[in-house]
Amino acid sequence: MLDEGLQPSAQTFGALVNAAVRVGDLSQARTWLQESRKQGVNPGVVAYTTLLKGLCEAGQIKEAQQALDDMLSSGCQPNIRTANTLLRGFRRAGEVDASLELLRRMEDEWGVPPDATSCEYAVALLCQGLRVKAARALLKRSSAKAAGAGSAEGTEGSAFVTWEGGKAAAFRNRASLWTMVAEASLLCNEPRVRARRALKRARLLRRKAAKWQKQERQTREAGPGASSAGLFAEFKERELARRAALIEDHLESHDALEAPAKHMTRLLALPQDIPDEAGAVSGQALLLELQRSFGLRGDQPTAEAKLLQRLNAIADGEGQLHLDAVFRDVLPLKVELCSGEGEWVCAQAAADAGKASWVCVENRRDRVFRTFSRALLTGVCKNLCVVAADAAVFLRMLAPGSVAYMYVNFPEPPVRRGLGDGEIEGSGAALGADAAAPHLLTAETFRSVRRVLSSDGMLLIHSDNVTYLRQLAASLDAVGGFANVSDPGPGIVRDGLRLSAAQHKHIIMHCRHCSKAPAARVGME
Structure with missing residues (x-):
């Protein structure tokens, strides 16, 4: 464009930022904003708000707040859509105090009434x-x-x-x-x-x-x-x-x-700035997260001291979570990753009372709160622990061989950044590491799952996307250590299978952990 003598406008950079955000490439979105400033173009409120939306949806709240500061320093004034984008991000991340401060700034500094x-x-x-x-x-x-x-x-x-x-x-x-x-x-x-x-x-x-x-x-x-x-x-x-x-x-x-400090023994919130390689997390850090996002207050020192004692038993300060310290009874442990608002896991915990202990993991703290509230109001908290955490970080912090069943219900396929229908990262196909936006079910995640499953543990992935399940099966095959992943069996999804609308069913992939020979089976529910 520059070579042809054309000058980019705010709309040009707005479109480029939007395209980068839509495929999850936030680094490129920031690069386009930097380029706009080099070209002497103020990208405008739409482009900045689009970047804020991408950062908030990725859970990068500190980066979003820095982007807001950059926006203000460039002379670009936020509007109501900018403020609401940040408020939505704060809600997902559990940033209660930050939301109140933002409401104040909206009216006092920006002249933007809520x-x-x-x-x-x-x-x-x-x-x-x-x-x-x-x-x-x-x-x-x-x-x-x-x-x-x-x-x-x-x-x-x-x-x-x-x-x-x-x-x-x-x-x-x-x-x-x-x-x-x-x-x-x-x-x-x-x-x-x-x-x-x-x-x-x-x-x-x-x-x-x-x-x-x-x-x-x-x-x-x-x-x-x-x-x-x-x-x-x-x-x-x-x-x-x-x-x-x-x-x-x-x-x-x-x-x-019971008082909040007592019933929060079934709610864990991992700090959101844990490095990629799981670092030390203390019971005190878990307590601070409950205070920051879920309303735990210091008005009941005796109850909070007992809660801290429990949290210290769960977090050893060396990067490992001991979930056996959460539950009184020693029962098989079942885990659901990315549990949404918790309707399914609460029903499962109720059905498994006295038979199994359940843990559900969800990164969005608004959904964690809804799940925890549902568990309390339905009385299933005795055998259910709700965890606010990035699922990949949570898996790295579990003790090896501690999980009997792992469930992932209807995972979102990764957004493609390149051309074609290449397979997901880790499956052995030609798709490069940069071709898809960050997502959960990578080869690294499967290696973490394999590590935490017991010798006869099982991973169950439910989806209605046949193509995605084939890609996941290939990734599991490449990782190894799972049985019953590719052996022919009833309901196998074969290449070229076409389902009519009347035949459409949810697809389930059963993957059993095995220390010997990996295999695969994909079945229909």
């Missing part, structure tokens, strides 16, 4: 940090502001409309926030009347959402995307109804929960 999405992220983070009074106050304050603008929760205004659009989504989002407040109120062991009041407000808002949903459905039935919008709204309502029912059931049929 919108409905800002409020959603901030309230969710405050609930995750068990700062229920602050969350309740923020919700009431935002309602008062809306009322001043002619749009209160009980009126027909649109001040709470978010990216989903429409008043139904606005009321449903508010109902979701009050449901979060009720949930956090229970976890904080507040008087139960407060949780009931929050649920009552949520029910009122859900009824308003249902009313507006009917009206909006009638007006857009003939429009494009009407079907998908309706399905999404129904999914959100069902999800919200399940959460509310879980809280209501606990209020009706269970005793009050």
Whole structure:
């Protein structure tokens, strides 16, 4: 472009940064921003916000904060989308204090008032940090502001409309926030009347959402995307109804929960700056992470001293986690990697009560909180430990031969950076190490899994992506040490297999650890 005498603009660099972020190449995205400055071009708020989005989605919060500083030093002013991008990243990383500081800077330094999405992220983070009074106050304050603008929760205004659009989504989002407040109120062991009041407000808002949903459905039935919008709204309502029912059931049929410091013996959070090679992690470091992201406060010194004693037994300070110190009973250990919001693992732990101990690992701390809350409210915490950690780091810190079963449910295939349909890294194919963005199921991960599985342990990978499973089978074959990976058997996925829509099923790959001969089998559920 430069050779032909053309001058790149802010839009040019914005497009280049966006392309790099979309394939997970954050280093290249930063390089394009540096090049824009060399060319004397301010890339603009869109390009910086795009980089912030990529960094936050990769969990690189410190780097995102540095990028924000670079943005401000270049004279580029953040907008509401910039702020909400950071708030979303803070929510995923459990950065409660950083989110409150960002809310302050938005208004005091940037002149950018928070919108409905800002409020959603901030309230969710405050609930995750068990700062229920602050969350309740923020919700009431935002309602008062809306009322001043002619749009209160009980009126027909649109001040709470978010990216989903429409008043139904606005009321449903508010109902979701009050449901979060009720949930956090229970976890904080507040008087139960407060949780009931929050649920009552949520029910009122859900009824308003249902009313507006009917009206909006009638007006857009003939429009494009009407079907998908309706399905999404129904999914959100069902999800919200399940959460509310879980809280209501606990209020009706269970005793009050223990104080946070006592029930957090089933929640571990690894520091997010552990180096690639697993370093030492102390019980004190685990305690600080619980304080930073999950609301553990220093107002119960006796309970926290006992918790620290347990955490010191789990983390030996030499880079290894002893999960046998988490559970009272010595039972087979089952682990789910990348467990999402924990519905599956909570159901499995309930079914395995007295038979097995479960650990689920999830890097996003908002999902970890939802899983931990679900486990507490359903009473499955006796044989379930919820871990906030990068799965690859967690595996490196487990004791060899300590796991009986390892589960990975519907893993995301890696994003390709190059051309063609090459196989994943470690499978022996020609795809280079730089051809895919960082992802979980690499050859190195499989070597870690092989190390922590017992001699007759099993790895189960569930997916509906046949091509990806073939690539994973090839990678396992190359790593070695697994049996029943490629031997012919019932339901094997053969080359050239085509599934019609009626035949489509989830694919399962069973991989049993073996110290002798590696093999492979891919089967259908």
